[in-house]
Amino acid sequence: MKVVLATRNQGKVVELRRILDGVDVVGLDEYPDAPDVPETELTFQGNALLKARAIAAHTGLPAVADDSGLCVDALNGMPGVFSARWAGRHGDDEANIDLLLGQLADVAPELRGARFVCVAAVAWPSGEEETVEGQLSGHVIGERRGANGFGYDPIFVPDDETRTTAELSPEAKDAISHRGKAFRALAERLAQRPAT
Ligand code: ITT
Secondary structure, eight states, X not given: OEEEEOOOOXXXXXXXXXXXXXXXXXXXXXXXXXXXXXXXXXXXHHHHXXXXXXHHXXXXXXXXXXXXXXXXXXXXXXXXGGGXXXXXXXXXXXXXXXXXXXXXXXSOGGGOEEEEEEEEEEEOTTSOEEEEEEEEEEEEOSSOOOSSSSTTGXXXXXXXXXXXXXXXXXXXXXXXXHHHHHHHHHHHHHHTSOOO
């Protein structure tokens, strides 16, 4: 089965291709005229569906999208759906991390709990759609460590780990990550369905 991956984030494309092993994944680079879909919803599920729907309508293929982010307890769940643009400019990982570290500077270690959340959506050209969710709980540390991954990985340590997700190998991150969980569930759904 062929599906279009509705993301322009290359870090995600790399992760998703790895996780959706066995599915024929084409990227948006093959559809240069595909619409840019603003994430206007206030939930991960709403935004994932917006993106998947628009790309399924444009390509006539099943389209897969996710919306994800980091929900920090001390910030009442923020940045959440605003994670990619927390410091103002979409995808500016360095500025986003700097801002978050500043906001948590006076927060005690035991109060720095957070979780990554990912909602993955598939939209079928027929109009049907499904979503699945994955989470990874942990805490935010006070400085950057590690060079793997993307986004907030250098400052996030999962529960039962001492390393940040940027210090884990890609495979070790996939095995426990919010996106790994959501997309493995989605891959099962895709395997059970015809392509139209
Ligand atoms: P698309 O919308 O094109 O898929 P995006 O980067 O805008 O790409 P999101 O709207 O889902 O994606 O934003 C997710 C942001 O949350 C991402 O830019 C990171 O800042 C953060 N994030 C999500 N998953 C992460 C992960 O596994 N590791 C580190 N940061 C992550």
